Amino acid sequence: DAEITQSPRHKITETGRQVTLACHQTWNHNNMFWYRQDLGHGLRLIHYSYGVHDTNKGEVSDGYSVSRSNTEDLPLTLESAASSQTSVYFCASSDRTGGVYEQYFGPGTRLTVT
């Protein structure tokens, strides 16, 4: 079955370290998204991509970067991890189904920055 996976599922890192979170989908979807979810803030969009070599900033992109070298993967990099980036990170992908673009989420990565 087609799916979307994220790795690692849990990560503890130190302030200042570079961290990369992986996202892989086998639906062949063009659109991919990264969100963070924090208590009191809900889901907030970090970066998104509409196809290979396309990347765009979302609402809370400072300190994060993405690259899209193929359809299946959109890795999220924290250039220099900060305690404010402790959060749960979700990757999602979408394509047109029944007239709308339904987004499907990966299982999430819980990141703790100490």
Add this chain to the structure above:
Amino acid sequence: QKEVEQNSGPLSVPEGAIASLNCTYSDRGSQSFFWYRQYSGKSPELIMFIYSNGDKEDGRFTAQLNKASQYVSLLIRDSQPSDSATYLCAAESGAGSYQLTFGKGTKLSVIP
């Protein structure tokens, strides 16, 4: 700024009752709306979407859309304890956009 507003709850209903979850949105250009269910510690799961005014039914779930009032709702009939979760409302971020703007979610508790 495009916003989607939901009552954070918690909303408590007895088992077998109808749960009513509500959502308002600020962007009149939004055409499509989505309801997600999120169990504690899990990722959001798409329940259903709606893009036409009126009602859309899928099993025990009914989504309702009123574009004039910028209002979306989700009714859950015959609520079960397994329906206890946080429900997220999302709006397409402008007509034809692939992005979604999410509300902060309403926590539903179904009491046996």
